[in-house]
Amino acid sequence: MMKRKSTRWSAAVAALAVAGLGFTAPALGDVDDVTVNPNADTNLVIHKYEGPHTTAANCEPNGTELPATCFNGDGLEGAEFAIYKVQYADDEATDVNLATNKGWDAARAYYDSKAEPTNKTLVDTVTTLADGTATYSATNGDGVGLYWVKEVTPPSPVDGKTYSGSVSFFVTVPMTDPVNGNSWMYDVHVYPKNDAHVTPHKAALDESGIYVNAPITYRVSSVIPNYGDVVGPVDGNGNYTGPDNLTDYNDLPYYFVRDTFSTDLNISTPAVSDVWIVAADADPTLDTTTRIVTLAPSDYDVAVSGQTVTVSILDSGLTKMAENYGAQLVVDFETTLKSVPTNGLIENQAGVIPAPKPSEGDAQNQQATVPANPVVPEQISNTVTDKYGIIEIYKVGVDGDSETPLKDVTFEVYQAKKLGDLDDNGIFDDYEYSCAPADMTGMNGVAANAAGVQPLSTIVTDADGYGASGPLQLSTWYNDGVEKLASGTPGGNDGYFTGAQHSETYGPNKYCLVETKAADGYELLAEPVLFELTTAGTAKIADVTDAHKIVNQPANKKLPLTGGQGIVVLSVLGVLLIGGGSAFYAFSSRKRKEVA
Known part of the structure; x- marks a missing residue:
């Protein structure tokens, strides 16, 4: 025996x-x-x-x-x-x-x-x-x-x-x-x-986050561990039993997604707007409609501590994930731009903490909060970058061969409308931009000629003729980490477009500079100035005369006021010229010289 x-x-x-x-x-x-x-x-x-x-x-x-x-x-x-x-x-x-x-x-x-x-x-x-x-x-x-x-x-x-x-x-x-x-x-x-865990991917959906207080969405996707039906419920001793022909939260005991944001961002309310699952081969940065399942708010918990937002998937959500192992969980975090550092760069990563694969006899390891020392180390995503700069101008008046810095000249900045035809791949094949009043947009995408519109920024020149805008997104960098690159394409951010590649593919986002108040004795600009912002950073230029020079002509104060028919026509023309600043209209394209 x-x-x-x-x-x-x-x-x-x-x-x-x-x-x-x-x-x-x-x-x-x-x-x-x-x-x-x-x-x-x-x-x-x-x-x-x-x-x-x-x-x-x-x-x-x-x-x-x-x-x-x-x-x-x-x-x-x-x-x-x-x-x-x-x-x-x-x-x-x-x-x-x-x-x-x-x-x-x-x-x-x-x-x-x-x-x-x-x-x-x-x-x-x-x-x-x-x-x-x-x-x-x-x-x-x-x-x-x-x-x-x-x-x-x-x-x-x-x-x-x-x-x-x-x-x-x-x-x-x-x-x-x-x-x-x-x-x-x-x-x-x-x-x-x-067990293999694919590094999570982060994308900055910031094309609309072009000014301070504008919204920015950060999208984090991760592959759901391929555990399958591993165990059933726990027994009276808190140990897992063997497989039970169910794929549910017992097989994926916990899952956390968290993001710690820069202090230059405000965390919105709600901090998380959407959580869903897409197929393994889908592009999670673009696919918001072709979903396998959307998690209900009752499927997850959101905790905000300082600048850290943690999403804890609850039992009902874990079951939806376990049923779709190998697919991708996608989380949208919501923020607004609060400020911009001197170098103009806001960088960020996210992390995912998945549970280890449970096995028969293991003690129950479901967690309500992130473990201090998780069995599976936190999986850190790629880094995404938002880039901002300022528009600096040097405003002068010209009278003959002399230039005079102009003080108290006011400009408003709007976003130009991007025009052009899409090719068969959905890519702009001809970049044209409009600074027409109905086409330009201010904050929240409101048209420049709409009542109550607020410009993206306002510039007022000082005694040296220098003026600077508030922080604005670079024209040549946006949507970092958004959209998968074609196989074999060099560069990229974790296999996705960089902000520069996105701009090169879909065209830079340009701005319109509109003079709304001229210096005493000078004419308003007759049309907006179309420009690109290409340099990151918010520090003032060392020599203001190296800023973008914008020239005004002296006002014509010697127009005849009486006389025959020819003099009347000239007077009408003079009114149209002087009124050009308040009834501006411009249409610019790549074929037209741009002042940047």
């Missing part, structure tokens, strides 16, 4: 949870083979593959080396493992001796506890090579024993994928040969699994 009992619990020990090893008692054989050699040379070989492995009969981990055909992914390099030799629970000075039945009793007790042992000694740290293997070798019996193996560093990222660490596990060296069952194996192969 004792022998049968020993067989049963030895098999339990050798199952070894994550490593997936099996063990059977030895059958009849040579006495030297069926007893453990306490002086044997040993090898513990760790294999790291991007899972999962196939379910073929010869692919069940059992301590032997499995064929490469058992694995769908490649070997993973750079995973670091700490290997601890375990001592008896009641004798910290003595290693568990697997050459004795007492040693196997102790091994069984450790395995049943499923807890990291306190009585252990670090014997080696090994790192997987390019083929995904790492080996701990020992001679003269030093390697015989019970081990606790802990992955301390996940594999190196590959092709934008990061990897979570595998669950720590016990393993015995040696193990019974599972093929013949009549000898011991002193070379033991284990296959702890890593």
Whole structure:
């Protein structure tokens, strides 16, 4: 009876949870083979593959080396493992001796506890090579024993994928040969699994965020872990049961998406406007209508702490995610532009904290808040940048050959309307811009000739003729990280357009400078000035005369007021010229010289 009992619990020990090893008692054989050699040379070989492995009969981990055909992914390099030799629970000075039945009793007790042992000694740290293997070798019996193996560093990222660490596990060296069952194996192969996590992507949808107080949406997308049906509900001891033919929140216990914003941004209310799931091959930065499912507000919680916004997916939302594993979760964070730093750049990243894959017997690990030390490290997105600058002008009046700086001249800045035909790919093939009153827009996209319109900025010149706008978005950089690049396209931000590439593809966003109050003794500009803003930063130019020069002509104060028909016509023309500042109309194109 004792022998049968020993067989049963030895098999339990050798199952070894994550490593997936099996063990059977030895059958009849040579006495030297069926007893453990306490002086044997040993090898513990760790294999790291991007899972999962196939379910073929010869692919069940059992301590032997499995064929490469058992694995769908490649070997993973750079995973670091700490290997601890375990001592008896009641004798910290003595290693568990697997050459004795007492040693196997102790091994069984450790395995049943499923807890990291306190009585252990670090014997080696090994790192997987390019083929995904790492080996701990020992001679003269030093390697015989019970081990606790802990992955301390996940594999190196590959092709934008990061990897979570595998669950720590016990393993015995040696193990019974599972093929013949009549000898011991002193070379033991284990296959702890890593789950791949694609690095989240962040996009700055800031084409409308062109002025202070304008809205900016940041869109964060991440691939839902491909866990499948792993476990069912927890039992009375808080441990997961096995697969239950359901793919739900038990299989994905928690998922957090968080973004810490620059102090140059105000967090809107609500801070999160939309959460949804799109297909794995969809472009999450563009696809807002072709959705698999939209998460209801009751599916997630939003917490704001300082400049950090954290989205916690609740059970109902986790079930929707688990049912669509491999697809992408997309979250829209809402902000407004508060201020602009001196260098004109606002940079930002987001993070995703997914739960590790739960396994049968693991303690319940659902989390209401982000764990202090998550099993899967926070996955950090690419960096997106918003770029801003100021329009600086040097206003002069010209009288003959002399120039005079003009004080108290007022300008208003509006956004020009982008015109042009779209080609077959939806790209502007001819950039034309209009500064017509009905086409230009101020804050909130209101037309310049509409009642109550507010300009994007106002400029008033000083005694030196210098004037500067408030911060405005660069014409040549917007929507950083938005829209996937065609395969093989160089550059880009995480495989998506940079702000510059977006501008080059869809045309720069230009501005119209409208003079609304002339200097005393000078004419208003007859039409707006179309310009591009191309330099980031808000610092004043060192020499104001290097700013964009805008020239005004002296007012004509010698128009005749009486006389014959010809004089009347000239007077009417004079009224039209003087009124040009309040009834301006301009249409500019790339063929027309632009003043920038």
